[in-house]
Amino acid sequence: MKENTIDVLMFLFEHYVDDDMPFEHDQDTLTVELIESGFPSYEVSKAFEWLEGLAEQQFLSPSDSPSSKAIRIYLPYECEQLDVECRGFLLFLEQMDVLDNFSRELVIDRAMALGSDDFNLDQLKWVILMVLFNQPGQEEAFVWMEDLVYNEEAHTVH
Template sequence: MKESTLEVLFYLFDNYPEMDDEATPSDDRESMNVYLQGAGFMPGEINRAFNWLESLGDEHQDVLEPYSPHSLRSFAWQEQRWLNTDCQNYLLFLEKAGVLNYEAREQVIDRVLALEDPDFTLDRLKWVILMVLVNRPDEDNSFLWTEGLTLDGSTPVYH
């Protein structure tokens, strides 16, 4: 069973029972690991998913500030391998709309590259963006753009 890192995380977020407040982080990770292995995920992919998720909280890397607010971000061939044209355009759109600043954009790109997901789509990019922004305490976290996201690809329910 070959699963991507995001598929492991999606399954965990969608199916894992609520955790109690008394559990320690190491107990939580171990119980989640057992739960995911019971669901058929391989230990290596589970660890990769945990490491990817934990890396969201790492200190942000220094990113050079753009020379001009009107500068254009070009994507390197390594980035184009994982980010198709729709994904690239969406990232640039969110930056122009003020949802992402240049640092958040670069962190999103870094997290996408770390996934090495050959089936990466615009919907998956939206989830990566959401996870990055949730883990950036200095951001506004205005998530109106996430309104149409669902884990299973079904029609979203609007509240």
């Protein structure tokens, strides 16, 4: 099975992010654990770079984002990464007030940073979940999205 960066990120999110558990792992320890779990070292490095990029985004001001009346026009390279289904889902989340313009732009930035050739809606949902988890004040949106992601997973397993 070919593991990619989003697989590493999903594994980290599911196994190491827990509000009740102190984060006792440093990057070197996690890298070793991830490689021992079967993830390629290149993808592990890319995942940590992706997380660093996400952390840097926290310091941007929401006032830097487009106004709420703006219409998002996707660039051709964004359309290659985010198909119609993904773009439609982002619009749906905006209309449901799960994503604001600032969060949407962070999601698009992080999705583009993956550079995956086979990016899909399920992967986008995980990116959204990770972005919302890392954004202060987005707790309600995170819970909504977490419910959606984990409930859909439960339904596809049966």
